[in-house]
Amino acid sequence: MSNHVYKVVDIVGSSPTSIEEAIETAIEKAGASLHNLQWFEVTETRGHIQDGKVAYYQVSLKVGFTLK
Amino acid sequence: MSNHVYKVVDIVGSSPTSIEEAIETAIEKAGASLHNLQWFEVTETRGHIQDGKVAYYQVSLKVGFTLK
Amino acid sequence: MSNHVYKVVDIVGSSPTSIEEAIETAIEKAGASLHNLQWFEVTETRGHIQDGKVAYYQVSLKVGFTLK
Amino acid sequence: MSNHVYKVVDIVGSSPTSIEEAIETAIEKAGASLHNLQWFEVTETRGHIQDGKVAYYQVSLKVGFTLK
Amino acid sequence: MSNHVYKVVDIVGSSPTSIEEAIETAIEKAGASLHNLQWFEVTETRGHIQDGKVAYYQVSLKVGFTLK
Amino acid sequence: MSNHVYKVVDIVGSSPTSIEEAIETAIEKAGASLHNLQWFEVTETRGHIQDGKVAYYQVSLKVGFTLK
Amino acid sequence: MSNHVYKVVDIVGSSPTSIEEAIETAIEKAGASLHNLQWFEVTETRGHIQDGKVAYYQVSLKVGFTLK
Amino acid sequence: MSNHVYKVVDIVGSSPTSIEEAIETAIEKAGASLHNLQWFEVTETRGHIQDGKVAYYQVSLKVGFTLK
Amino acid sequence: MSNHVYKVVDIVGSSPTSIEEAIETAIEKAGASLHNLQWFEVTETRGHIQDGKVAYYQVSLKVGFTLK
Amino acid sequence: MSNHVYKVVDIVGSSPTSIEEAIETAIEKAGASLHNLQWFEVTETRGHIQDGKVAYYQVSLKVGFTLK
Amino acid sequence: MSNHVYKVVDIVGSSPTSIEEAIETAIEKAGASLHNLQWFEVTETRGHIQDGKVAYYQVSLKVGFTLK
Amino acid sequence: MSNHVYKVVDIVGSSPTSIEEAIETAIEKAGASLHNLQWFEVTETRGHIQDGKVAYYQVSLKVGFTLK
Numbered sequence: 001m002s003n004h005v006y007k008v009v010d011i012v013g014s015s016p017t018s019i020e021e022a023i024e025t026a027i028e029k030a031g032a033s034l035h036n037l038q039w040f041e042v043t044e045t046r047g048h049i050q051d052g053k054v055a056y057y058q059v060s061l062k063v064g065f066t067l068k
Numbered sequence: 069m070s071n072h073v074y075k076v077v078d079i080v081g082s083s084p085t086s087i088e089e090a091i092e093t094a095i096e097k098a099g100a101s102l103h104n105l106q107w108f109e110v111t112e113t114r115g116h117i118q119d120g121k122v123a124y125y126q127v128s129l130k131v132g133f134t135l136k
Numbered sequence: 137m138s139n140h141v142y143k144v145v146d147i148v149g150s151s152p153t154s155i156e157e158a159i160e161t162a163i164e165k166a167g168a169s170l171h172n173l174q175w176f177e178v179t180e181t182r183g184h185i186q187d188g189k190v191a192y193y194q195v196s197l198k199v200g201f202t203l204k
Numbered sequence: 205m206s207n208h209v210y211k212v213v214d215i216v217g218s219s220p221t222s223i224e225e226a227i228e229t230a231i232e233k234a235g236a237s238l239h240n241l242q243w244f245e246v247t248e249t250r251g252h253i254q255d256g257k258v259a260y261y262q263v264s265l266k267v268g269f270t271l272k
Numbered sequence: 273m274s275n276h277v278y279k280v281v282d283i284v285g286s287s288p289t290s291i292e293e294a295i296e297t298a299i300e301k302a303g304a305s306l307h308n309l310q311w312f313e314v315t316e317t318r319g320h321i322q323d324g325k326v327a328y329y330q331v332s333l334k335v336g337f338t339l340k
Numbered sequence: 341m342s343n344h345v346y347k348v349v350d351i352v353g354s355s356p357t358s359i360e361e362a363i364e365t366a367i368e369k370a371g372a373s374l375h376n377l378q379w380f381e382v383t384e385t386r387g388h389i390q391d392g393k394v395a396y397y398q399v400s401l402k403v404g405f406t407l408k
Numbered sequence: 409m410s411n412h413v414y415k416v417v418d419i420v421g422s423s424p425t426s427i428e429e430a431i432e433t434a435i436e437k438a439g440a441s442l443h444n445l446q447w448f449e450v451t452e453t454r455g456h457i458q459d460g461k462v463a464y465y466q467v468s469l470k471v472g473f474t475l476k
Numbered sequence: 477m478s479n480h481v482y483k484v485v486d487i488v489g490s491s492p493t494s495i496e497e498a499i500e501t502a503i504e505k506a507g508a509s510l511h512n513l514q515w516f517e518v519t520e521t522r523g524h525i526q527d528g529k530v531a532y533y534q535v536s537l538k539v540g541f542t543l544k
Numbered sequence: 545m546s547n548h549v550y551k552v553v554d555i556v557g558s559s560p561t562s563i564e565e566a567i568e569t570a571i572e573k574a575g576a577s578l579h580n581l582q583w584f585e586v587t588e589t590r591g592h593i594q595d596g597k598v599a600y601y602q603v604s605l606k607v608g609f610t611l612k
Numbered sequence: 613m614s615n616h617v618y619k620v621v622d623i624v625g626s627s628p629t630s631i632e633e634a635i636e637t638a639i640e641k642a643g644a645s646l647h648n649l650q651w652f653e654v655t656e657t658r659g660h661i662q663d664g665k666v667a668y669y670q671v672s673l674k675v676g677f678t679l680k
Numbered sequence: 681m682s683n684h685v686y687k688v689v690d691i692v693g694s695s696p697t698s699i700e701e702a703i704e705t706a707i708e709k710a711g712a713s714l715h716n717l718q719w720f721e722v723t724e725t726r727g728h729i730q731d732g733k734v735a736y737y738q739v740s741l742k743v744g745f746t747l748k
Numbered sequence: 749m750s751n752h753v754y755k756v757v758d759i760v761g762s763s764p765t766s767i768e769e770a771i772e773t774a775i776e777k778a779g780a781s782l783h784n785l786q787w788f789e790v791t792e793t794r795g796h797i798q799d800g801k802v803a804y805y806q807v808s809l810k811v812g813f814t815l816k
Contacts, residue, residue, distance in 0.1 A: 004558055005555060005556065005557050005573040005574075006555065006556040007553065007554065007555055007556075007568050008385065008554035008555070008556065008604070009554070010348035010349070010350075010402070010554075011345060011346065011347055011407075012345065012348065012404065014345070014347040017088075018088055018153060018381065019087060020153075020154050020155060020190075022585070023183070023190060024189070024190055025345060026190065026345050027185060027189065027190060028188065029345040029407055030190030030201075030345075031189075031406070037185040037188060038183060038184070038185055038189075039183065039184050039185060040079060040183050040185060041180070041181070041182045042180075042181040042182070043150070044109070044110075045109070045110040046107060046108065046109045046110070047091070047107065047108050048106070048107050049095060049099075049106055049107060049108060049131070049192065050093065050104040051591060052096065052099030052105060053092070053095065053096070053099075054088075054091060054092055054108075056097060057088070060348070060361055060404075060553070063185070064368050064556065066196070067555075067573055069241055072218055073176065073215060073216065073217050073229060073233040073234075074215065074216040075213065075214065075215055075232050076214035076216065077214070077279065077331065077338075078214075078279065078280035078281070078282075079277060079278065079279055079280070080277065080278040080279075080336065082276055082277070083288055085156075086156050086202065086222070088153060088157060089153065093277060094277050096284070097277040098277075101235070103151070109179060112177070112178075113177070113178040113179045114175060114178070115176050116158070116175050117163060117167075117173040117174055117176060117199070119166075120158075120163065120167030120173060121160070121163065122159060122160055122163060122176075123314050124158070126262070127219075128280070130163070130214070132216065135215075139421060140422055141421050141422070141433060141434050141437040141438075142418065142419065142420040143417065143418065143419055143420075144418035144419070145418070145687065146418075146687065146688035146689070146690075146742070147686065147687055147688070147747075148685065148687075148688065148744065149685040150685070150734055155458065157411070162685050163684060165685040165747055166685075187706050196688070198418070199419065200724060202421075203437055208286055209283060209284065209286070209298050209301040209302075210283065210284040210367070211281065211282065211283055211284075211298060212282035212283070212284065212332070213282070213533060216499060221360075222360050223298050223360060223495060224493075224494055224533070225524070225529075226359070228339075228529070228530055230486055230528070231528065231529065231530060232492070232528065235525075235528030235529075241365060241498060241525040241528060242521050242532075243522060243523065243524050243525060244522065244525060245520070245521070245522045246520075246521040246522070247407070248381070248382075249381070249382040250379060250382070251379065251380050252379050253367060253371075253377040253378055253379060253403070254381060256367065256368065256371030256377060257364070257367065257368070257371075258360075258363060258367060258380075260366055261347045262288065266282070267525070271301055272284075272386065283653070289632060290437070291427060291632060292425075292426050292427060292462075292465070292643070295462060296461070296462055296663060299457060299460065299461065299462060300460065300461070303457075303461075308459055309457040309460060310456070311455065311456050311457060312455050312456045312457060312462075313452070313453070313456065314452075314454070315436060315455040316653070316654075317653070317654040318651060318653045318654070318671050319650065319651065319652050319653075320646075320650070321639060321643075321649040321651060321652060321653050321675070324639065324640065324643030324649060325639065325640070325643075326632075326635060326636055326652075329456030329632070335457070338665055349551065350552035350553070350554075350606070351549060351550065351551055351611075352549065352551075352552065352608065353549050353552035354548055354549070357496075358496050359495060359496060359504060360496075363548070365549060366549050369549040369611055370549075382512075383589065384517070384518075385517070385518040386515060386516065386517045386518070387499070387515065387516050388514070388515050389503060389513040389514055389515060389516060389539070391502065391529075392503065392504065392507030392513060393500070393504070393507075394499060394516075397496070400507055400552070406541075412694055413689055413691060413692065413693050413694070413705060413709040413710075414691065414692040415689065415690065415692075416690035416691070416692065416740070417690070418690075426720050428629075428630050428631060428666075428669070429630060431659070431666060432666055433662065435661060435663065436665070436673045439664030439665075440660075441623065445661040445664060446660070446661055447658060447659065447660050447661060448658065448659050448661060449656070449657070449659075450656075450657040450658070450667075454623070456630060470690070471661070472692065475691075475709055479761055481759060481760065481761050481762070481773060481774050482759065482760040482776040483758065483760075484758035484759070484760065485619065486619065486620035486621070486622075486758075487617060487618065487619055487620070487679075487759070488617065488618040488619075488676065489617050489618065490616055490617070490800070501617060502617050505617040505679055507616075507812065510678070525767055536620070538758070540760065541813075543759075543777055556726060559739070561700075561778075562700050563767060564698060564766055564767060564802075564805070566794070566799070567802060567803070568802055571797060571800065571801065571802060572800065572801070574799075575800030575801075581797040581800060582796070582797055583794060583795065583796050583797060584794065584795050584797060585792070585794045586708060586792075586793040588721070588722075589721070589722040590720065590721045591703070591719055591720050592717065592718070592719050593707060593711075593717040593719060593720060593743070595750070596707065596708065596711030596717060597704070597706055597707065597708070597711075598700075598703060598707060598720075601700070607797070621755065622756035622757070622758075622810070623753060623754065623756070624754040624755075624816075625778055626753070627750055627798065634775065636755065636774055637753060638753050642753075646793065646801040659766050672756070681762075686759050688760040698768055699767060699768060699773060712760060724789070724790075725789070726787060726788065726789045726790070727787065728786070728787050729775060729779075729785040729786055729788060729791075731810070732775065732776065732779030732785060733775065733776070733779075734768075734772055734775060734788075735774070736766070747764070
């Protein structure tokens with residue numbers, strides 16, 4: 001593993017339900033065009049409010065994948 | 069939307085169950101006295117421990133609302 | 137409470153399911169050897185990805201406990 | 205001046221034209237309800253994009269004022 | 273305590289004598305209009321200089337109080 | 341809007357005249373190859389100096405756009 | 409001194425009187441079980457409030473000591 | 477260019493009109509005593525308020541110059 | 545140079561030998577698909593340990609290149 | 613005051629007694645060669661330990677002064 | 681790997697020769713009492729100077745190991 | 749040592765070969781005009797790229813020296 005090079009992209013996912021679902025939505029979408037996704041790191045957790053309630057969570061991720 | 073002014077307040081919500089519930093509790097409480105809440109940002113996630121288990125989550129938020 | 141001294145340790149817990157479960161796993165493990173755990177603070181939320189899905193969440197905590 | 209106490213509030217102003225105008229809009233609005241505004245500090249500069257152009261700048265400020 | 277919501281305000285206190293007195297001045301002033309103050313956190317320690325000596329210390333605090 | 345996924349890219353624009361023009365140059369260039377640009381955030385403001393004067397401003401941005 | 413290895417621990421001390429006393433209390437307690445303490449760094453200054461006054465200061469330290 | 481050494485100084489410029497003018501004022505003043513100024517980086521944007529309006533912008537810079 | 549636009553990408557290189565080799569590996573790999581690489585900035589230095597020794601260094605970089 | 617330019621220098625003062633005395637020692641020393649000192653900001657509070665007690669506090673300051 | 685718990689310790693290593701040797705010295709020392717070391721992260725790179733030359737590098741690490 | 753005052757300056761050194769050589773070049777240059785250099789801290793590691801290879805490393809340091 002010692003000679004791998006990773007690329008890291010910034011993605012923001014959202015979900016009306018939970019922080020985990022926002023993360024999973026972002027990773028699923030990223031995986032549609034990028035292969036070999038390896039790890040992620042949460043960099044920001046925000047959300048939008050409607051009628052005094054959380055309308056949706058919005059989670060920013062750094063996602064790393066192997067460059068072949 | 070380009071001439072809006074927002075005010076941002078810092079609130080801390082808590083919940084024995086989940087980070088999301090702590091966020092929702094804080095926003096519901098803030099909404100009782102502040103109208104036009106628009107968005108939030110998590111700034112800190114902490115919690116208290118009792119008998120070796122999480123007693124409650126405590127989540128700090130910045131919450132933005134429109135100044136009329 | 138004003139003359140207590142706390143020690144703080146860094147622990148990383150993981151869970152295939154949720155951020156909260158990763159936190160609880162870390163605290164339970166820490167409680168096996170450290171008594172009087174009082175509070176925690178999340179310092180990093182990361183995770184590993186397998187086959188384009190979250191394989192597990194990995195949450196870094198600072199955990200404080202009373203020094204007798 | 206040595207025994208003054210200041211309160212600091214977080215405000216976000218916006219402008220389609222410039223960062224300075226966004227700052228001035230925020231301070232003017234804040235001054236409508238708060239007196240004795242003394243200083244500000246920019247904490248974030250963001251903006252919205254429409255049709256590939258800056259629609260408006262959005263500048264977050266901390267604004268300090270004297271508590272009587 | 274698990275269902276409390278806190279609000280947090282930013283205050284700056286000053287004192288010609290010490291950092292602690294600047295903190296205490298700020299909290300006393302805040303307590304005149306806000307009840308149920310619970311904790312504070314120092315976010316910045318600055319000061320003004322006159323004739324080559326410290327004229328006064330100026331300490332910025334976040335102060336949390338219970339929202340009823 | 342709750343199920344959108346955004347991608348975020350880092351761009352640096354420059355201008356001999358103003359910070360706003362450096363931002364607008366960067367966004368215009370980014371818009372040539374990326375569609376659906378939604379928002380930006382300034383992460384760094386630097387510049388080069390020639391003959392004791394500002395030769396050009398150089399502004400680093402995070403720019404978010406919708407992933408279809 | 410060039411081949412020393414230090415270990416660093418996180419400790420929180422408290423005092424009803426001053427920031428310095430909170431630091432000294434923490435170091436004295438740490439010195440009861442750890443030898444060869446060399447230096448400290450303040451990472452956070454907080455406190456608790458009771459009846460509108462500072463009940464006690466709570467200072468977080470990193471403390472370094474030589475590993476034999 | 478690979479064997480140059482730079483020195484970096486911290487300067488604060490101000491202007492009643494714009495952030496750019498505050499930067500240019502600072503650099504012009506620095507250039508009066510320091511030669512070979514090469515680049516700058518904005519580290520803080522603040523300002524003073526009078527009668528509810530921006531009295532002047534105050535911009536902190538790091539300025540780098542070649543050591544001969 | 546005043547009207548250039550740069551794009552910045554995040555890359556992680558690794559090496560069993562040195563931090564410099566990890567940086568050079570990452571840049572060489574990036575250069576295979578991106579032209580006009582201009583500068584880099586180290587954002588994180590980590591590594592993996594095997595049998596009580598450094599197995600490999602892992603260095604995260606921001607790498608900037610000119611957008612034509 | 614709107615057309616002043618400040619220079620800022622980094623100084624570290626120390627004292628066996630208190631954080632305030634370390635600050636005052638640093639400012640007094642700086643004032644011996646620099647005139648028109650205006651303000652300071654604490655950037656780091658550290659110290660050395662001897663025989664399990666604080667030997668001296670060591671406080672890092674940014675100190676601003678008017679450039680004529 | 682999904683149910684592992686890691687503990688993280690802070691260590692500072694030094695070397696008269698290189699940053700890498702300072703890291704390796706710290707990890708070797710840590711490995712004498714802690715087993716299952718997995719990864720490290722550099723948090724600070726400092727050094728001491730004697731007679732105008734680097735006397736030794738001093739590198740601060742977070743080192744993670746598996747809790748059985 | 750308890751009543752020393754240090755001054756700290758920011759210097760950037762470069763080298764085509766290694767991070768350590770960039771540090772040593774900067775300190776040697778600083779030592780030509782400043783005496784009693786005591787310690788340094790790395791604040792930024794960057795570099796320039798030419799023809800897809802590292803042309804030179806560029807390391808920013810804070811360097812402390814005793815004020816007599």
